[in-house]
Each structure stands twice: as C-alpha cells, then as structure tokens.
Amino acid sequence: MTRKLRITVLAAAVLLLCLCCVCTAEEAVKKLTIVQPPMKTRYLEGEAFDPAGMIVDAILEDESVLHDVDYEYACSEITPNGSCMVTISYGEKSVNQVIFYTKLGNSEPYSVASTDLIPDSPLKGRAYVFLGSSVTYGASSEKESMVDFLMARDGAVCYKEAVSGTTLAVLKGADGKKSYVTRLNTFIEKNMCPVTPDAFICQLSTNDMHHPEVFGEITAEEVRDKDAFNTATTFGAMEYITALAKEIWGCPVVFYTNSFLDNPDYETMIAGLYRLQEKWGVTVIDLYNDAEFNQITEEERALYMADSIHPTKAGYRDWWLAKFEEALTQLLP
16 A cells, blocks of 8 residues: 555545544534524514624533534524524534514614604694503504604603503403403593593504404493493493593594404494494594505505504504594694
8 A cells, every 4th residue: 555545544534533523422412502692682674693703512411511513503483572583503402592673664763762853743732642452552663652653743742551452341351450441440540641631542452353242332322321331342342431531531532443454353343433433423543444544565564564453663653643643633623
C-alpha cells in the first residue's frame, strides 16, 4: 500500500469515527436547554424568525453537556393572541421558544400615541359613555378602540365600560354576573360618569349571537317600564338598557353593530335592533349593512381586522372612527 493510499484510508476512518460520534451523541441526548434566548423575540407581522444570539445546549444521558449545538428550528402558526411557538430540535429531542407577533395594523403608526388631535373637532369636550364587550374594549388592539381614538383625535371625554366575552343578556352562570345589564347598573350606582353624557353608546354584542335561543322579542309599544323587560333575553336586555339610560341621563341612546361578518344570527339581532329603534328612537350605527363601508380590499381587511370580529388599531382609527364621529356629531344640539 502506498503512503498516499494509507493517508486516504486513515482520513476516511477518522471521518467515519467523527460521524459515528455525532450520531451517538445525538442519539444519547436526554434533553435540550436554551441557555440564551434569541436577541429578538417580538416581531412585526410578516417578519421571519431570527435565531441570532440563541444558544442551545444538549444534556446527554450521562449528564455530560454538548455546548452550543447546531440545532434546527421550525415555527408554528401564529395564534390569535399573536404568539408563535418555535420548536428547537437536535437529534431526537426538542425544546420550545415562544416569540410574539404584532399585526401590522397594531404597529406604532396606528396607535393612540401617534394620533393627532383635531383642535376644532365639534366633539371636543363632549362626554360619552360606552358599554360593551371585547370590540368596545379593544381586545385585539392592545386595549385601544374607537373610544380611545375619539379621545385622542376629537378631544372627547369618554367612559369605557367594557369586558371581553360578555353578553347583553343576563345568562345563567358566571357570565350573567358580568352581563351588560349588571355592569350598567353598577356603573350608575357608583356614579362612574359624574356628568350627564352627550350620548350613551352600546355595542350590539357578537357574543349574544351564540345564544339565539334567548334572543326573546321587543315588547309592545306601550311597555316602557324598565322593570317589565326580561333581561335574561338579548332583546329584553336591550330594552332595559335603553330605558335605564333614558331615565338616568335623558341623553340620546346609540347602538352600534360590527362590520360585516356573515352570520345569520347576528343579522337576526340587527333586525331586532331596528325594531328597538322604531319603538324607542335610538340611533343605530349600522356598520354591518353598510355596503360602501364594507367595500375594502383584502389588503385593507388584513390591515384593519385582527379576525372576523375584532379590529386592529388601524381598523378602529382609519376605518370605523369616522362613522362614530359622523353619528355623534349629528346628535349634537
């Protein structure tokens, strides 16, 4: 055997030994540990995960440690709350790193902080009480809804009574304790709005559309006593809320709907809302049936909506807000 051939054979043997050691090490991994997380864990929608700075160690079955292993990673789908699981793998084992995504529509340029005040807005200094659930609250927009943008852009004074996941109707169980009816009663009892509002604005809750069996009905024209209404039903709760607001504040009552979401039960609720309007003279901000309003591009929808129900900051400010400004301005004396 020549010297050159002996060297070649030796090199091949060493390479084979190294490969076998790597395979053996990977097969003997007990667990993985993220010693140092990635430098970046928060991203804007559309950005790819960057593992820069992340260090992963492999703990072997004999408790020895392989430092800074050459891992692989895969990202899961982004959840509705913006979190994403990155699975870090080496050999047969894996470990997870959570990262977070902000929708483009919730980025800083669309925030309350980036919204300029209109000095001569007719709504400046006007007081409004908002009652609602997640859409009024701003559940998918970092708690910034049209209520907050009315204050930021128009200088209005707003009181936001909103709890996610709640219904107009007083349902049996824990949800009933946080219903619109229960919370409005508490709001009034505690005098949480120390002035007479220029309008009271109530959300037509999308949570009620999941309970069509308790929609109930709008009562006859002559029924006006708030205590006569069945608040265990959606329409009964709407009448009670209307009667109570008129009795306590004597101000205009406004109900608003969601933008279009293609739900027949919600459409039934809107039909009931118009019967309420006929009886009580409430103002309806009907975003659902406004065809021109809903004619937006897919790109705009992706910017404006976090899902089919909840707007982003951009959706509230640059899409919905003008409708509220218009309706509330028309109600001014």
